[in-house]
Amino acid sequence: MERLKSAVPAELRRAVGEGTAADLAATTSRLLAFFDSLPLFHQVMRELTDPELALCRKDKGRAVELKGQGNACFSRREFGEALRFYSQALRHAPINSDGIDVNLVSAIYVNRASTMHKLGLFKESLRDCDRAIAVSHNYSKAWYRKGMVNASLKNYSSAVRDLEVALHEEMTSLGKSNIEQELKSILQKQENIGEVGTSSCDSMGADLPLAGQPQKIIIESISTPNKGRGMTSTDDIPPASLVHVEDPMAAIIMKSSRETHCHFCFDEAPADIVFCPSCTIPIYCSKRCQEQAGGDISCNQDAHLEYNGHAMTLAKLSITSSCKSPSSKVFAEHRHECGGAHWAAVLPADIVLAGRIMAQYIEKRVLYGKNVSISSTKLDLVHHYDQHSPANKLESQIYAIVLLSCLQNHYGSELLWTEDSLSQLVLLIFQIKVNSIAIVRMKSMDGGPELIVNRDVSAAEGTNMCSVEQVRVAQAIYVSGSLFNHSCWPNVHAYFLSRTLVLRSTEFIKSGSPVELSYGPQAGEMHLPDRQKTLLENYYFSCQCSSCAELNLSDLVMNSFCCPQRNCLGAISESTYYRSKENFVNVSLGGSYVYKLSLPDISKAGKDMEKVARSVFGNSDAHLNIDPGCCMNCRSQIDVLSAAATSHREASKIDRLKEITLLDKTLIPEALQSLKQLKKLRHPYSKALAQAEDTIAEAFVKAGDQEQAQKHCEASIQILEKLYHSKHIAIAHELIKLVSVLLSLGDMAGAAATFARAEAIFSLYYGSHMEKILAYLGALRRAVTSESTVAC
DSSP: OHHHHHHSOHHHHHHHHHOOGGGHHHHHHHHHHHHHTOHHHHHHHHHHHOGGGOSSOOOHHHHHHHHHHHHHHHHTTOHHHHHHHHHHHHHHSOOSTTTOOHHHHHHHHHHHHHHHHHTTOHHHHHHHHHHHHHHOTTOHHHHHHHHHHHHHTTOHHHHHHHHHHHHHHOOSHHHHHHHHHHHHHHHHHHHHHOSOOOOOOOOTTOOOOOOOOSSOOOEEEEEETTTEEEEEESSOBOTTOEEEEEOOSEEEEOGGGTTTBOTTTOOBOOSSOEEOSSOSSOEESSHHHHHHHHTOEEOOOOSSOEETTEEOOBOSSEEOOOOOOTTSEEOOTTGGGOSSOOHHHHSOHHHHHHHHHHHHHHHHHHHTTOOOBOOSBOOSSOOOGGGSOHHHHHHHHHHHHHHHHHHHHHHGGGEEOOTTHHHHHHHHHHHHHHHOEEEEEEEESSSGGGSEEOTTTTTSTTOOOOOEEEEEEEEEEOTTGGGSOBOSSOSEEEEEETTEEEEEESSOBOTTOEEOBOSSOOBTTBOHHHHHHHHHHHHOOOOOSHHHHBOOHHHHHTTOEEOSSTTOOOEEOSSEEEEOTTSEEEEEOSTTOEEEEEOOOGGGSOHHHHHHHHHHHTOOOTTOEEOTTBBTTTOOBOOHHHHHHHHHHHHHHHHHHHHOSSOOTTHHHHHHHHHHHHHHHBOTTOHHHHHHHHHHHHHHHHHTOHHHHHHHHHHHHHHHHHHSOTTOHHHHHHHHHHHHHHHHHTOHHHHHHHHHHHHHHHHHHHGGGHHHHSTTHHHHHHHHTOSSOEEO
16 A cells, blocks of 8 residues: 555645545545546556455465375374465365365365374364265265274264265275274274263354343443543442443454464364365354355344444445345355455455445345445444544545445445545544454463473473463454443453453442443553553543542552662652642653642552552642652652663563573573662562562573472562452462462462462453353363362
8 A cells, every 4th residue: 555655646645634524525535536547546456356366366276286295294294284284275275166176175174184183183183074075975085084083082883883984985995994994993992992982063163151140230321521422330230240242243353363363253263274165365263154254144134224223324325236135145244355356365454344344234235225325334433533643544545445446346336436435434444443342362371271280290491380461363343342431440341252242340330330441551550651642542532530530559659669768668750749739649741741630548558558658648748749759758869760770771681581482590590680679779569570570480480490480479469469459350360370380389279279369350350251261270270179280
């Protein structure tokens, strides 16, 4: 798109950048007219939409080549590489009914099944055998491999049936002889051992239950002067209550997750990936997800399109079509993006998401034979167009023109443009930018549940603490979910089951109180100015939640320095605090902006944090000024600039431990000296100290010194409990790290008690879904209750 942007004349670029939402119809019309006369634009559109130029076309020759490379790797017993080549061969092989090579596709499926059998992936292997049989029912090798995998699972009755079919279908005498020998061996095992195997039934893609909610939670949308629209509770909501469940209006996978996660349910892709039958772009975890993405869904809905009670009005873009039966199949997300063109793989994810919302409406209007004027889904959501930068405005208008051209290439004469089409599509793009929600998954950072946690062996060098991080895999529009306001101290927690948004209360919510989730920044995790900056840059509002409108004690200390006087718990800030006559605290954070915060209720603070609070708020002087470098308690002073520079230097030395894969033990004493210096500079409850303690704990685990790892891990948790609260989910994740260390030390009682604390917090945030979200919890639970070697 850079070529198109650079081609726009300066005067037109300025008109677009300086324009408001009210000017969109004029500026988009001018931009469209300019591009329509520009040969470069038509060249770009041909590159995006011409099947002959597409990089995502199926290619039988390429599939044969990749299959041969897989065979070579299999012969060398390089099964991991063989699996990769066979999967890529299936990606390129024509699989739809018109162009399928039955022999080629079924052979690749069986080869991949054999590879996964070698790798111990039995259920995945069985699924590929079934796929090969579905393509070629008489393929003896598929039945044979299925029988052998069932034998490995000790499903001997199934294995015998499969091998008997393989024997019947096999044409060669040598093949029959081999099958007869295996059949004889399995019959003998069945007679001696009996049927002890596991079911080959696979639940992948099954609907996830949202049962067990003891009461119906009712929330409603209201409007307030400070925050505009938001959700509030009509009744008291107990902690851990299921507050809201919603499927997305539209969703799209992030580019960074395209090769690792299913493009429909967004779960991590298994070894037996399923591909689109018509192009090479998406991957799926199952046939079910592939079919849902491709549109095998019956449409018996009313012609009036609604999502969760929110009517979608599309005006100004004309659709003409012959009448189609309401029972016919309609598209799901991927169908209009397929068919040879690769624009959906090239354009940014939020632009493709806008296309999916457009296409949903277009398809349903076409289905009912309506000839209506539409331009874009007029979702009842904010767009903040006027607040965006000139560069964003120009880029989005260009993308709107390109996207609508791509959609017209697919729908042809069914899609006609009118004057206001583009302006409404531009607003839709900005609505997505502001209101889309990131779908996240928890990713293990230590090798996953397969990591061994054994009292006798895991204390050796090179092991890791059991830890996870949150990874964004997709983004989606949840129409009702977008109405929940942000709070830096949220009272509901958002998580995802497949692509379904689930909100659960994390504390008691009084009737009439706002129900708020976090858009990312939270008190205790980020300092006040960082939270405000992040929210302003990404969501275009200045947060006025309770944690930002009231002086938060974690903000007071998390980036502060310690007092040079021993036994003084006062904090020394880089910001200016002064108490006004109205009993507000004004905080100058650099520049011209001053935050006006109300005083906190220090009686609600923890014991240690209350000491810090009283050192500031217990003073009777109503005009108290606290300057940078001045202790808030005893007024002692330090050189803040020098302290900040030294602190940064010592923290950088400690961070080097994270960058080294093979730990050099000589770095640990140096890091401990840096930690000692940090403790002399930073406030005891600063975030920098917590992070340093955690990094050093991880280093000691890698070095095999679990006792020192325990000491520093516990020190980190103690600080974080001051910055957050004891039942915050961040504390639970840190406790899990400590559990893995205690298990390594053989402290089963300590590990069990610590795990119970973490599990109680996870239950508050996830309810009965916590083991679905955090796959390692089941293995850890077994670890803390078992005397044997278990997986974490």
